[in-house]
Amino acid sequence: MPLLDHLNPEQLAAVTLPNQHALILAGAGSGKTRVLTTRIAWLVQTGNASPAGILAVTFTNKAAREMLTRISAMLPINTRGMWVGTFHGLCNRMLRAHHRDAGLPQLFQILDSADQLSVVKRVLKSMNVDEEKFQPKQVQWFINGAKEEGKRAGDVEVYDDFSRRMVEIYAAYDEQCRREGLADFPELLLRCFELLSRNEVLRTHYQSRFRHILVDEFQDTNRLQYRWLKLLAGQGNVIFGVGDDDQSIYRFRGANVGNMADFEREFKVENLIRLEQNYRSHGNILDAANALISHNRRRLGKNLWTAAGEGEPVRVYEAQSDGYEARWIAEEVQSLVREGYARSDIAVLYRSNAQSRVLEHALFTAGIAYRVYGGLRFFERQEVKHALAYLRLLANPDDDSAFLRVVNFPTRGIGARSVEQVQDAARGAGGSLWAAASSLTGKAGTAVGAFVKLVAAMRENARGLPLPEVVDHVLHASGLLDHYKTEREGTDRIENLEELVNAATAFVRDELPTGAALAAVDQAEAAAAPAAPAEAPDPWLAAFLAHAALESGENQAGEGADAVQLMTAHSAKGLEFHIVFISGLEEGLFPHEQSVTEEDGLEEERRLMYVAVTRARTRLYLSFAQTRLLHGQTRYNVASRFLDEIPAAVLKWLTPRGGKLFGDAAAWQPAPAPLRLAAKAERSGPGALPFRIGQNVNHPKFGVGVIVSAEGSGADARVQINFGRQGMKWLQLEYAKLTPA
Ligand code: ATP
Ligand code: MG
Numbered sequence: 001m002p003l004l005d006h007l008n009p010e011q012l013a014a015v016t017l018p019n020q021h022a023l024i025l026a027g028a029g030s031g032k033t034r035v036l037t038t039r040i041a042w043l044v045q046t047g048n049a050s051p052a053g054i055l056a057v058t059f060t061n062k063a064a065r066e067m068l069t070r071i072s073a074m075l076p077i078n079t080r081g082m083w084v085g086t087f088h089g090l091c092n093r094m095l096r097a098h099h100r101d102a103g104l105p106q107l108f109q110i111l112d113s114a115d116q117l118s119v120v121k122r123v124l125k126s127m128n129v130d131e132e133k134f135q136p137k138q139v140q141w142f143i144n145g146a147k148e149e150g151k152r153a154g155d156v157e158v159y160d161d162f163s164r165r166m167v168e169i170y171a172a173y174d175e176q177c178r179r180e181g182l183a184d185f186p187e188l189l190l191r192c193f194e195l196l197s198r199n200e201v202l203r204t205h206y207q208s209r210f211r212h213i214l215v216d217e218f219q220d221t222n223r224l225q226y227r228w229l230k231l232l233a234g235q236g237n238v239i240f241g242v243g244d245d246d247q248s249i250y251r252f253r254g255a256n257v258g259n260m261a262d263f264e265r266e267f268k269v270e271n272l273i274r275l276e277q278n279y280r281s282h283g284n285i286l287d288a289a290n291a292l293i294s295h296n297r298r299r300l301g302k303n304l305w306t307a308a309g310e311g312e313p314v315r316v317y318e319a320q321s322d323g324y325e326a327r328w329i330a331e332e333v334q335s336l337v338r339e340g341y342a343r344s345d346i347a348v349l350y351r352s353n354a355q356s357r358v359l360e361h362a363l364f365t366a367g368i369a370y371r372v373y374g375g376l377r378f379f380e381r382q383e384v385k386h387a388l389a390y391l392r393l394l395a396n397p398d399d400d401s402a403f404l405r406v407v408n409f410p411t412r413g414i415g416a417r418s419v420e421q422v423q424d425a426a427r428g429a430g431g432s433l434w435a436a437a438s439s440l441t442g443k444a445g446t447a448v449g450a451f452v453k454l455v456a457a458m459r460e461n462a463r464g465l466p467l468p469e470v471v472d473h474v475l476h477a478s479g480l481l482d483h484y485k486t487e488r489e490g491t492d493r494i495e496n497l498e499e500l501v502n503a504a505t506a507f508v509r510d511e512l513p514t515g516a517a518l519a520a521v522d523q524a525e526a527a528a529a530p531a532a533p534a535e536a537p538d539p540w541l542a543a544f545l546a547h548a549a550l551e552s553g554e555n556q557a558g559e560g561a562d563a564v565q566l567m568t569a570h571s572a573k574g575l576e577f578h579i580v581f582i583s584g585l586e587e588g589l590f591p592h593e594q595s596v597t598e599e600d601g602l603e604e605e606r607r608l609m610y611v612a613v614t615r616a617r618t619r620l621y622l623s624f625a626q627t628r629l630l631h632g633q634t635r636y637n638v639a640s641r642f643l644d645e646i647p648a649a650v651l652k653w654l655t656p657r658g659g660k661l662f663g664d665a666a667a668w669q670p671a672p673a674p675l676r677l678a679a680k681a682e683r684s685g686p687g688a689l690p691f692r693i694g695q696n697v698n699h700p701k702f703g704v705g706v707i708v709s710a711e712g713s714g715a716d717a718r719v720q721i722n723f724g725r726q727g728m729k730w731l732q733l734e735y736a737k738l739t740p741a
Helices: 009-015 032-045 061-074 087-097 113-126 136-148 161-180 185-198 200-209 223-233 258-266 283-293 322-339 353-365 382-395 400-406 416-429 433-439 442-462 467-477 480-485 490-511 522-528 539-551 599-613 672-681
Strands: 022-026 054-058 083-086 109-111 182-184 212-215 238-243 271-275 314-321 346-350 370-372 564-568 577-582 616-630 633-636 651-653 696-699 703-711 718-722 728-732
Touching: 009 032, 009 271, 022 032, 022 258, 032 054, 032 061, 032 212, 032 238, 054 061, 054 087, 061 083, 083 087, 087 185, 087 223, 087 539, 109 113, 109 185, 109 400, 109 539, 113 136, 113 161, 113 182, 113 400, 136 161, 136 182, 136 185, 136 223, 161 182, 161 400, 182 185, 185 200, 185 223, 200 223, 212 223, 223 238, 223 258, 238 258, 283 314, 283 599, 283 616, 314 322, 322 346, 322 353, 322 577, 322 616, 346 353, 353 370, 353 564, 382 400, 382 442, 382 467, 382 480, 382 490, 382 539, 400 433, 416 433, 416 442, 433 442, 442 467, 467 480, 467 490, 467 539, 480 490, 490 539, 577 599, 633 703
Parallel strands: 022 238, 022 271, 054 083, 054 212, 109 182, 212 238, 314 616, 314 651, 346 564, 346 577, 370 564, 577 616
Antiparallel strands: 616 633, 696 703, 703 718, 718 728
16 A cells, blocks of 8 residues: 555554554654554545544644644545544534533633633632732642643542632632633533533444544643543544653643553553654754653653764854844854755744744844744734634623723723722622623713623624624724724734734635634534534634634744744644754753752653754754843853753854863853852852852752852842752842852
8 A cells, every 4th residue: 555655664563553552652753643644544545444433632733733734645535524633622622512511602712821810810809819828820720730630629629728718719710711601721621521421422422433543642641631532432442542751741731641551551552562763853863862861760761763874963052142042043044044945944942932032033133934833922912812802702792801801992981990890790690791781871881881882783793794804893893903003013913903804814714624613614513413403603703713712823824934933842842844943051941940959840851852852853953042031131041951961972062162161060150140249249158259150059048059040230139049959049149148168
């Protein structure tokens, strides 16, 4: 079969396994995803499965789309009936089709993380909770953690006053979401899981449908996702899992590598296949990756080799500052493009989203087209969120978050007092803000009433229009366009708003059959399933809103355009590029400062670095900056320990530094830091010497530590010290009573 021509013997064995559970455990670039997609094509082509009998799940929307593209290239069939997507996307699909059974309004709105936080804040306020004691972020984290363990408020263990209150907040939050028809990300999964557990008819329907369940990136599934898979698999279905323990990078979101072992045990998996040949990277890059990951202790252990030859050395660059680093990257990109590389062959990776701004700026200034994937971007911009809020109100007037976001935006003379009155009335009546506002009279009633009328009119006028025209109408009728025309820097925002119309157009054209938001298509599914088919007020709008929430940023204009790819190391998982830059390789940044005091945390950072390194096919650049502006403050940096963990033989330094000084943290002295520190240090303790980054110091309470970074000057000078097991601390230099150790 031509389908199988380009597989090595182990891959071939995996692709053509009999219908039994299987686990493919293999390192980066060894063809796991290729095996998984080829198996899907093979199953269909051999008649072992119908397209509708396949459910394949992966980790990002980008990866899911890539998977569908690869399958379509191999199989001349319509992939529509196939369920290929992320866990969240697939659950969303199921919940839309069976929203009644799931206890959700059909047009339930998906809350992204920022929206969720604002709902949490509102709940805290309405309960008169002290936000110092119950910090909104912490509450959000608690709620999501509980949901990811499959627990509702009633299932969470209460052991003291604090946890009791937390559980009450959780319950109130869930109640608020129910009232408004909202679902946060973990809710999608939990709700879907509950639906399938409870509803035997539906469960049987899907179990008898999805004979083959294929899971990419198995190592990053969390407990609830695993249980969801188990539920769908039932007795007779076959799970085909592929994963790499060395690429598990979502522990902080509850990912559990142990799921692979559990799967092997609970499903009595007999087909365990390892792939060891890497087809992606040249030898030096692979050597760097292998050496790096060998510093982790907890590993299942794998050997990766390549037949590709050693290729080019890994290039290392040290910059004075983040700005210089970004400019150097932009220049290097320009010369690569002159050499003939496409911009889209080049990826710039970083640890934190906050790093992208400087990079974006440098690329933009140099006139290089780029795209930012994942994290914030298009759909998270303020003006876009405002527009989406109006659209959400059109879809579901009871959406209180949307109501609050735009009730007085653009300003229409509705003050905080009036809004509070509406909120009180809503609380009193146990209804939505919209319902309360509609029935309010008096002073607040007039301004608020006008808003209600405006939205109602928009809704009426939009009825029956194609989606892009609905969006366009809302932009005009809401007054958003006029508002931003009067703003000094409104041009950008207006362009973004106009881009939203383009996004809607592209969505209707391309996304509906593939992406995660499949409300409209799934009407057919709902009808086929035993559950009652849903009525459809405007499934396109609902699907588009779900898409906006799920994809935030992945669908900017110019997708497919020849642009440099910017993304965090997390979002690069599963992807590959000819040229990869990994920037910001500094202690405290990568590895991230929150991780370095804890062994598990550090190992996870190292896996993340391993993921980043193994994205590169032909050329890899590693760079770091002596100073960096982060969150509005200058930080002085030591080079990342990960640079030390890569054999010197595969590295080529582009800057003179890095010779013998490099890697010896104590000898490393960035220019500005010691001067400032020295001035202060004179007074900071008996026998004080000028301190410098990397120096070991003694603290009367915390013991021995290493200075990791410093900021501020004069009386404000602060140093960050890693006290090992005592943790990482910021101390005011003047009072810290530090002595050299
Ligand atoms: P990751 O762990 O990063 O997700 P992976 O194991 O899923 O990687 P793939 O993305 O499937 O690896 O494959 C890596 C690259 O190697 C791809 O470009 C793929 O097309 C290529 N490849 C895989 N197997 C072969 C093969 N037998 N012959 C030639 N190229 C191959
Ligand atoms: Mg893969």
